[in-house]
Amino acid sequence: MTSTHPAQIRLKNVSLTYDLHLDRTNNLKEFVVNLFTGRKYVSTRKQKINAIDNLSLDVNEGDRLGIIGLNGSGKSTTLKVISGILKPTKGTVEVQGTVQPLIEIGAGFDPEFTGRENIYLNGYMLGFTKAEIRAKEKEIIEFADLGDFIDSPIKYYSSGMSVRLAFTIATSIKPEILVFDEMLAAGDAQFMARAKTRIDNLMDRSKIIVIVSHDMGLIESTCNRVIVLNRGQRVFEGSPEDAIAYYHNQNAKSALGAAPQC
């Protein structure tokens, strides 16, 4: 799946608007009436959210791009646009190279299937053949280290166990472009340490990395370029040190009374 072209990402004037449907009962009276009559006394409001607002971005081979910003500033949405999970409302997205998003981890799991069956299910969804999955199966099972649970339906897994398996499957692919949102917040300390080494190996082999995190230490140690988003717009771009300083400065200002993001 490796192409001979250099990997690159081009976003041109990208905007993405979510339609947020606010369907809710207005007050306690309506709620009680609905409860007893089964009638739908709901007020329907629709609100548009500009999650990304006219963003242009060039990412080239060798870039380790960090995206930082307050909650709701559009970081995850930008990653989903880059990964092709969401289509922009306006603008164009061009991506050259295979992309592996580590974003909604475990989203492709079927709870009724065993861990082992889910390895195959996920593998097929990622475009692998049965033989290719079989070649990875042993390594995945060893790394996820779930013992006999690998042959139990994953509905019986703890959330940490599901994350271990999902993370291991997602990182068994070697993409040219690695895109990840912070998502390792489950798993015990021992697994986290092993997971970090696995990510480091993946990163060494990727041509481009785009990483979203609130962990400034991770951003500083991983990235060579960082953008700061605010309300879906890039408000700063520079070295990790400068971008982190800008971000902290912006947070200090918002703590002094600016409106919250979301």
Ligand SMILES: Nc1ncnc2c1ncn2[C@@H]1O[C@H](COP(=O)(O)OP(=O)(O)OP(=O)(O)O)[C@@H](O)[C@H]1O
């Ligand atoms: N599925 C959705 N439907 C409607 N609005 C959404 C949806 N996903 C995100 N949003 C809104 O879009 C905006 C950007 O969200 P996004 O998840 O990209 O932010 P973020 O920078 O990743 O935030 P965080 O730091 O909290 O992860 C927010 O206002 C959020 O409420």
Ligand SMILES: [Mg+2]
């Ligand atoms: Mg996010």
